[in-house]
Amino acid sequence: MKVIYILWLRELKRYVRSKAQIIASLGQPLLYLLVLGFGLSPIFRKAGGGSYLQFVAPGVIAMTVLFSATFSGIAILWDRQFGFLKETLIAPVPRVQIMIGRTAGAATVAMLQGTLFALACLLVGFRPASWLAIPAGFAFLALIAAVFAAFGTTVGSSLKDMQGFQMVMNFLVMPLFFLSGALYPLDNLPKALAAVTRVDPLTYGIDGLRSTLIAQSHFSASLDAAVLIVLALILTGVGAWRFSKIEA
């Protein structure tokens, strides 16, 4: 338990100390929120969808968590690069503890980043349907963070070096975001796209966030939560297995 805690703490310390990084990584989602939120609002309203800012904010909050969690997980590559990974791999502790400490740290960092961005959304004019739904919203943030931190750990343990990193960004993370329904409603989609959105785990995260924050959902919050929990468990298992295979 102490081992898990100290590695979790390390991720947190690194996060809190990189203030420039924290601000910088709020830039991209803010751009999405402001440009799309205000830019598409008139036409979205005309089509009867209400405020697009309200609609897109949970999607962009989820995006922040997705990016932050995946990157923190993949940071295994940086640790391998700068050598610190080795220090943990040769320690007389089970690998799974190290993996869990790291992944929990990555998920916590992603949640903090997501919360920070949610506050930014409030400043811009986003209002949740009910303030009482905030705790449930946090629960969904945590689930999204857990799923993608474990995903990042899995990917980071499987890649040998930095070359693979761009590939992961272009062929995994960006599609996960665009195919998730973060930017558009899931109703009446073309069949192919509808099918793809259903296999994207982020879809369920965003649907869960929307159902709690703006009381709109395509599936149901309980189905969303169930999918995410099962996936988080599976990915943690796979991540632990991949992590145990890293050669020091």
Place this chain on the structure above:
Amino acid sequence: MIQVRNLTKKFGDLTAVDDVSFEVASGEIFAFLGPNGAGKTTTIKMLTTLLSATSGTLTVDGLDPSKDATAVRQRIGIVFQDPSLDQELTARENMELHGVLYHVPRKLRRERTETLLKGFELWDRRDSFVKEFSGGMRRRLEIARGLLHTPRILFLDEPTLGLDPQSRNQLWTHVRLLNQSEGVTVFLTTHYMDEAERVAGRIAVIDHGKIVATGSPAELKSRTGKESLEEAFLALTGTAIREESVGAADRMRQMARMWRGRR
């Protein structure tokens, strides 16, 4: 302390370590010398549980590294060729993290951290980030960290690579001091023959995966009839330059240069 008998390690067709046998006594400073690609690091990796042997037996403090990996890891300290500190943490935080990973109780952890950082002249900088440290300071911190859990054996794989003569001198002074005060056995590799001559009680020269000579620096010199250990080393291993392929680590380093500052 270390017994190695008929140790062999093959990577596919390549025999990196070929029927090697040697022993290191408790409290000894033992140097493992050889040209690049001779099998030094491969042997260290097998002794430190990171690789398993193809054949042969080895024991470290009476334990088999391939069977009792966790127990062996608890008993050894390792300083690698490449740095392995967390640069975004302070010196003390690096020590603290290591102490927890090696199950050193809190009180002892604090005491040893203080003693070791003072010993390695880093106590004044204990709360500075490692990224602000010079190469010599980082090396000293790594060795201090490797000793935190009071290992029986300290493995040093080319610890002075890239350090200036002052830092090298200081580092070896500390290592010898610790060898005397804590009785820790030291297993080291280096390319600097003068260091080996100064520090090591006994030397094994390895080339092409085989041990070509063992003995004290004086014995090696008299056996080859040479004045210095460097000449003796060249007489034993020849003057041909060894080609080494560029490893994944080097490629990573190049990529990191491009990415630096992103995180």
